[in-house]
Amino acid sequence: MKNIKNIALINFMIAIILFTSCSDNSDTIGPSQIDTNTPILSELDIWLRNNFVEPYNIEVSYLWGGSNFDIARFLYPMREEGVRRWSETINKTWIEPYNALGGADFIAKITPRQLVYSGGFNYNPNSPTITLGIAEAGTRITFFNLDFLDYSDVNSISRPLQTLHHEYGHILNQTIPFSDNFGLITPADYTAQWFNLSNQEALDLGFITPYASSQEGEDFVEILATMLTNSKEDFDDIVSNASPSGQAFIRQKQEIVLSYFQDNFNINLFELQELTHQALLNSLD
Amino acid sequence: MKKIFNYIFSFLILTLTLNSCEVDRTESVFVDTPSERIEKTIGELRTLLLSQEQGFSGIYFPNNSVVGGVNFYMNFTQDLRVKITSDFKEDTSITDSRYDIVTGTTAAELIFTSGSRHITDLVQDGAAGFDSFFGNNSFQYVGEENGVITFRDIRSDGIFVISPSGFGNFEAESVLSANTTYIERQNFTNVDCATESVFNQLVMQINSGSEIINYILSYNPDNIFFDAETTNAQGISASQNFGAAFTLINGESALKISPAIEVGDNSFESFILNQSTDSNQYVATVNGATATISSISLSEPSGEDIDPEVPTFGPNGYLYRPSLGGDPLTSNCFREEIIGQMETNMDNLFGAGRLTFFDFIFFFDFNSDACANQLLIRFDDNATGDLISIRYCFDRGVILNDRLYQNYIGTFGNPLDDLLEGAVMPLLDFFNSPIASGVPSGNGLLYTNEGTFFNAGFNVDGTFTNLDTPSYRVQALFFNP
Numbered sequence: 001m002k003n004i005k006n007i008a009l010i011n012f013m014i015a016i017i018l019f020t021s022c023s024d025n026s027d028t029i030g031p032s033q034i035d036t037n038t039p040i041l042s043e044l045d046i047w048l049r050n051n052f053v054e055p056y057n058i059e060v061s062y063l064w065g066g067s068n069f070d071i072a073r074f075l076y077p078m079r080e081e082g083v084r085r086w087s088e089t090i091n092k093t094w095i096e097p098y099n100a101l102g103g104a105d106f107i108a109k110i111t112p113r114q115l116v117y118s119g120g121f122n123y124n125p126n127s128p129t130i131t132l133g134i135a136e137a138g139t140r141i142t143f144f145n146l147d148f149l150d151y152s153d154v155n156s157i158s159r160p161l162q163t164l165h166h167e168y169g170h171i172l173n174q175t176i177p178f179s180d181n182f183g184l185i186t187p188a189d190y191t192a193q194w195f196n197l198s199n200q201e202a203l204d205l206g207f208i209t210p211y212a213s214s215q216e217g218e219d220f221v222e223i224l225a226t227m228l229t230n231s232k233e234d235f236d237d238i239v240s241n242a243s244p245s246g247q248a249f250i251r252q253k254q255e256i257v258l259s260y261f262q263d264n265f266n267i268n269l270f271e272l273q274e275l276t277h278q279a280l281l282n283s284l285d
Numbered sequence: 286m287k288k289i290f291n292y293i294f295s296f297l298i299l300t301l302t303l304n305s306c307e308v309d310r311t312e313s314v315f316v317d318t319p320s321e322r323i324e325k326t327i328g329e330l331r332t333l334l335l336s337q338e339q340g341f342s343g344i345y346f347p348n349n350s351v352v353g354g355v356n357f358y359m360n361f362t363q364d365l366r367v368k369i370t371s372d373f374k375e376d377t378s379i380t381d382s383r384y385d386i387v388t389g390t391t392a393a394e395l396i397f398t399s400g401s402r403h404i405t406d407l408v409q410d411g412a413a414g415f416d417s418f419f420g421n422n423s424f425q426y427v428g429e430e431n432g433v434i435t436f437r438d439i440r441s442d443g444i445f446v447i448s449p450s451g452f453g454n455f456e457a458e459s460v461l462s463a464n465t466t467y468i469e470r471q472n473f474t475n476v477d478c479a480t481e482s483v484f485n486q487l488v489m490q491i492n493s494g495s496e497i498i499n500y501i502l503s504y505n506p507d508n509i510f511f512d513a514e515t516t517n518a519q520g521i522s523a524s525q526n527f528g529a530a531f532t533l534i535n536g537e538s539a540l541k542i543s544p545a546i547e548v549g550d551n552s553f554e555s556f557i558l559n560q561s562t563d564s565n566q567y568v569a570t571v572n573g574a575t576a577t578i579s580s581i582s583l584s585e586p587s588g589e590d591i592d593p594e595v596p597t598f599g600p601n602g603y604l605y606r607p608s609l610g611g612d613p614l615t616s617n618c619f620r621e622e623i624i625g626q627m628e629t630n631m632d633n634l635f636g637a638g639r640l641t642f643f644d645f646i647f648f649f650d651f652n653s654d655a656c657a658n659q660l661l662i663r664f665d666d667n668a669t670g671d672l673i674s675i676r677y678c679f680d681r682g683v684i685l686n687d688r689l690y691q692n693y694i695g696t697f698g699n700p701l702d703d704l705l706e707g708a709v710m711p712l713l714d715f716f717n718s719p720i721a722s723g724v725p726s727g728n729g730l731l732y733t734n735e736g737t738f739f740n741a742g743f744n745v746d747g748t749f750t751n752l753d754t755p756s757y758r759v760q761a762l763f764f765n766p
Contacts, residue, residue: 040364040365042364042383062399063383063385063398063399064396064397064398064399064422064423065398071440074408074409074411074412074418075408076400076404076405076408076409076422077397077398077399077400077405077422078399078400079382079399079400079401079402079405080382080383080399080400119400119405120405120408120409120412121409121412123412147400147405
C-alpha cells in the first residue's frame with residue numbers, strides 16, 4: 001500500500017514537472033511577411049488584362065522572369081513597344097478566326113494559359129537551327145526573336161504566326177488525338193536529322209516542310225500551320241512543287257487534318273484558312 | 286531494495302527535470318526572419334537606386350575573358366521604369382524600359398524586365414559565335430560602399446559598378462557622355478592612311494622606376510579587348526588578356542581595363558588620355574610608377590627576302606584573292622583605299638554591285654620590258670556571271686638595296702584594259718615604284734617572306750608594302766602552276 005502511495009506520489013510529481021517545466025512562450029503567428037501587394041501595372045499591363053486575361057484567361061508574359069527561360073540560351077526580354085502590336089496580331093489572326101467558326105468561347109475553352117514573349121533568338125547549341133517557339137504541357141506557348149518582327153514583310157510576321165498555329169495544333173491534339181492513320185502515310189521517312197533536308201527534298205518525300213519530317217505529330221501541325229498562314233492558292237502552289245508521290249502523300253495527310261477539324265470541332269478548315277490569311281494580310285503595314 | 290528503488294526514481298526525476306526543458310541550443314545567426322532579411326535587402330537596394338534624381342553612371346564588364354567594358358547611364362524611377370543609355374553601339378539615344386528588384390538565390394537581384402537594346406545588344410552580339418555570353422538581364426546585388434554600388438553578373442561572372450552620375454540633366458548629359466566615349470573608342474582604331482604605317486605597333490610600357498616591362502599589344506575593336514605579350518631578358522614570354530572601356534574619369538578621356546595589370550605592388554587599372562600628344566597615348570600612374578599604352582614606330586624589315594633568282598619571282602604569279610582568306614597582314618588601308626576604291630570606281634561606271642573585285646595576279650619579270658612584268662586584275666560580272674580580266678604592263682622589275690622598283694608603262698592594249706585603266710589606278714599606283722636610269726625616285730616596294738601556304742602544293746606566302754605610303758600592305762601567295 002505504501003509502495004502504491006509512493007508510486008502515485010512520484011507519478012504525480014513527474015506529471016507536475018512535465019506540465020510546468022516546458023512553458024510555451026512562443027509568439028502568436030503574426031501577419032504574413034510576404035509582399036502581397038498588387039504589382040505596379042503599366043498601361044500595357046492593363047490593356048493585356050482587358051484583352052487577354054479577362055476574356056480568354058490567357059496571361060501574356062513579356063516581362064523577364066528567369067524561370068520562364070533557359071538561362072543557358074542567348075535570350076532576353078522583348079522590347080515593350082512591340083508587345084501590344086504583336087498581341088493584337090495574335091488576337092486578329094488566331095483568336096478571332098477560331099472563335100468565329102468554332103464558337104465565341106472556342107479559344108477560352110481550349111487554350112494555352114500563358115503566352116510568353118522573348119526578344120532574342122533561341123539558338124540551338126550543336127545544331128545549325130533556331131527554335132521559333134515552344135509549347136509546354138498544353139498550357140504555355142513561348143515565342144522567340146520577337147524583337148525582329150518586320151510588319152512590312154509578310155514572311156517576318158507569318159513565321160511566328162506559323163509557330164502559334166503549329167503549337168496550338170499540338171494543344172488541340174492533346175485535347176483530342178488525331179487518327180493513327182496519319183502516321184501510316186509516310187512512316188519510314190520520319191527522321192531526327194530533319195534539318196538536313198531542303199524544302200524541295202521534304203516536299204518530294206511528302207512533307208510540307210522539313211520540320212514536318214521530324215515526327216508525325218509535327219507533320220500534322222505543320223500542315224495545319226502552313227495552311228493557316230497561307231492562302232489556299234499559295235498552299236496549293238507549295239504542294240504543286242512536290243514530286244507526284246509527294247503531292248499525293250501531302251494531300252492524304254491534309255484530308256486527315258481537314259476531317260479532324262470538321263469531325264471534332266465542326267470547323268471547316270478552308271474557311272478558317274481564309275479568315276487567318278486575310279487577318280495576316282490586314283496586320284501588315 | 287526499497288532504497289534502491291527510491292534512488293532510481295529520484296534519478297529518473299532529476300533526469301526528466303533536466304532534460305524535459307532543453308535549452309534551445311540553435312544559434313541565432315540572423316536577428317531577422319528570412320522574409321524580413323529579403324525585404325530589407327530589396328528595400329536597401331531600392332532606396333539606393335531611387336536616391337539619385339539624376340541617375341547613375343558606371344561600367345559593365347560582361348566577361349573579362351572575351352570582351353571589354355561598356356559605359357552605362359541609368360536613371361531609376363519609383364514606378365519601376367529605368368531610362369538607359371550606353372556607348373556599346375553608335376545609337377546612344379535613351380531607352381525607357383522596366384526593371385524590378387527581386388529575391389535571387391542568395392541576394393537581391395536587379396532585373397531589367399523589359400528589353401532595352403542597350404542591354405540586349407550585348408547578349409545578341411555574344412550569341413554570334415555561340416561561345417560566350419556578353420551580357421545579361423539579371424544582376425546580383427553585391428553591396429554598396431561610399432555611394433558605389435556593385436553588381437555581379439552570375440552567368441558570365443561579369444562586374445557592373447555604378448555610382449551617382451553627378452549630372453545636372455540626366456537625359457542630356459548621359460547621351461553626351463555616351464557619344465564622347467563612343468567616339469573616343471572609334472578614334473583609337475581610326476587611322477589616317479596618309480600618315481599611318483603598317484610598321485607602327487601598339488605597345489604598353491610599364492615603368493616602375495627600377496624596372497621596365499614592355500608589352501606588345503594586339504587590340505580587337507569588335508570586342509574592345511587586348512592581348513598583351515611580353516618577353517623578359519631570358520627570352521621567356523608571358524601573355525595577359527584584358528578588356529577595356531573607353532570612359533571618362535573626372536571628365537577626362539580615359540581607358541579603364543579589367544582585370545587590372547598587376548606589377549609588384551602596383552595595380553594599373555585607369556589610364557588617362559594624354560592630351561599633349563597627337564597620338565592615342567593613355568597613361569596610368571600608381572605610386573610614381575607608370576603604365577603607358579601607345580603606338581610606336583618599329584623599324585621596317587630589312588627586305589633581304591626579295592631575290593629575283595628565287596624561282597617564285599617568276600611567271601607563276603603573285604596571287605591576291607580575298608576569298609581565299611588567310612591574309613591578316615593585308616592592311617585595312619590597302620583593303621579600303623585600294624580594293625575598296627576600285628570597286629567604288631566600278632560602281633560609278635556600271636552601277637552599284639555590277640562588278641566586284643575577284644583577284645589580281647602580278648607576274649614578275651626581271652629581264653624584259655615587253656610587258657612580261659604584268660599585272661592581271663579580274664572582276665566578277667554579277668549580271669552575267671562572267672569573270673572579266675584586264676592586264677597592265679610594267680617595265681622589268683629592278684631590285685636595289687632589297688627594294689623592288691618598277692615603272693608602270695600602260696595597258697596591255699585590249700579595249701577593256703583601256704576602258705578600266707582609270708578605275709584600277711589605285712592598284713596600278715600601288716605597284717608603280719618609279720625608277721629611271723637605275724635611280725629610284727621613291728622608296729620602293731618592300732617584300733617579306735611569310736613562309737609557305739599549302740594549297741594542292743606548297744605556295745610561298747609573302748607581303749608587299751609600298752614604302753611611299755607605308756599604310757598599304759598586301760599579303761598574298763606565289764602560286765604553283
